[in-house]
Amino acid sequence: MAGVTNGPFRELCREQGGGLYVSEMITSRALVERNPKTMAMIRFGRDETPRSLQLYGVDPETVGRAVRVVAEEGLADHVDLNFGCPVPKVTRRGGGAALPYKRELLRAVLRAAVAGAGTLPVTMKMRKGIDDDHLTYLAAGRIAVEEGLSAITLHGRTAVQHYGGVADWDAIARLKDAVPEIPVLGNGDIWTAADALRMMDRTGCDGVVIGRGCLGRPWLFRDLNEVFDGGDAAAAPTLGEVAATMARHAHLLVECFGREPHGVLDFRKHVGWYLKGFTVGTELRRSLATASTLAELEAHLARLPAEQPWPGHAADGPRGASGGRTRVHLPEGWLDDPEARTVPVDAELDVSGG
Template sequence: MGPLEVWPPVVLAPMAGITNAPFRTLCREQGGGLFVCEMITTRALVERNAKTFKMIRFEPSEKPRSIQLYGIDPVTVGKAVRMIATEDLADHVDLNFGCPVPKVTRRGGGSALPYKRNLLRAILREAVGNAGTLPVTMKMRKGIDDDHLTYLDAGRIAVEEGVSAIALHGRTAVQHYGGTADWEAIARLKEAVPEIPVLGNGDIWSADDARRMMDRTGCDGVVVGRGCLGRPWLFADLAAMCDGSDERLRPRLGEVAATMDRHATSMVECFDSEWHAVADFRKHVGWYLKGFVVGSDLRRRLATSETLAGLRESLAELDPDQPWPEGVDAPRGKTNPRDRVHLPAGWLDDPYDLAVPGADAELDTSGG
């Protein structure tokens, strides 16, 4: 991707409240690739919001450092990318045109924005023009819905404006995370933009899924999001797959518990608040324990822990010799589609309108 060589061709998708430094560290240790931080809003970065600067904290060993930006104003996006380049805040910039959540799309951002072709072009031009030697990539969806598909137009615009790579989630915004990802759309995009790498995203729950996607679509790599929730060792499987090995990690419950302990401990060190860190970690408990036989009372205590010591006491009650369960290479996280996509008034009237949405469209805090 531009001057960056990434192997294996695997990217950790930015996920709000998930891909902070502790989780990225756990994933990076399993195998190489590109590991992207949580979504950062361009306005918050330009205004030097304190919370935002804490979110772009990277470990000394984290190379390349990758930031994903959300923005809808070309000028603000350009300023944010220039900050990253001139202040050495990261080695790679990814632009978010795939987020489907209402608080983003109702402002014209995320997966809503590529519908405005000229606005998309202006944002990409400002980003690439201000990036210096840093590669700029973008992540997007197929479109708003099946009647408003944008990914092929957006792909050509990206190539014309000097974007280094594109990741496509094979769903529309209205699908959210429901239904089945359309891998054929990834194949069509790869055919349409052979000049740059295309990465596929959607329904990769195992390394074998990633191999099937790459074989079926011809994509150059994969982006993994929900499939690694509670399962950072998926990146070891992906690295093995890319190197031609059938070896797969299947940790016993004792190893999973040790990873949970380390994850929570790192979050305490990162957040400088034990209560906040442990409370934030609780959402990971169900993902880590998916498929394992754990009593309801113990699950409840793990999912309601308030201190690191309390969490560790409960983890110690898990059966360390329980083997990795079968059949857990399956959907994790949200799966329900939406009835509609929340958009600004009149958003669909003119796909070539260059006007930036209202003054409040740029979110002033980061995190998605």
């Protein structure tokens, strides 16, 4: 969710419903070294609470120092460690979804994070493993419990699956059975509030984590609030209501970045997600996705047929990255010894962001 879950998008989602809204993934080294881009990315809104910061790291010492900075300087109220990212620039350094294969290195990273956090809760997100021949989630779950983590999120896919295929919700149920001591949160293929209820009923998990499901759908959190309180999800928005949300999103981005061209440019990637399933002509879609000013964007939004109803199932389902991979990029010899604690050379990325 790099480049998506920035401050403006989190604010937009918080306006819809309650929840814990996590920052973009921040690299531990960049935080320790005070990289200017990273320090800008960890700014939270004045009324944003709790403030949740997600960290990436491979080296226990660097991760421990980064978490200590967060705790001692009051930068956030919660630290989430990302062991689920499958992108090559992360896994080829031993990070993200690659790291739990190294059980003792994982333990050292978690121990350092918890020690540095003081009273802050530390959680982690992970995948099932590298591939079906190298599953790690049950062992990693036990290590998390033993090292004092507050909760675990499991994305029901392996790293090689990337975002292809169907999430394995049964794996979430198995993890829940294996680690009854702490909450287990489920992630993967939650596109609607009804999906969240089905996951919780099927797996017994304690809650859900939303990733791609909120792309172009910030009102999903409103729907989740409603159904978790025993009610029904609100009526799906018309295209006019979606257009109003799009305009609000773009304005928040401009306010955050302080430069209109930057904010509008950043908004462009969201256009296709918001309009998925709606009947909108190719020319108008292109105009919305290439607007360079707020006035231009709003003029094009005004051309959308405001009364067009929600398109139903055509609007649900995958958005964002999809499809599997033929292999996972790993450091040389990474699979040779799962007990090895050696940190790969240049494992720590020096800048955050997608």
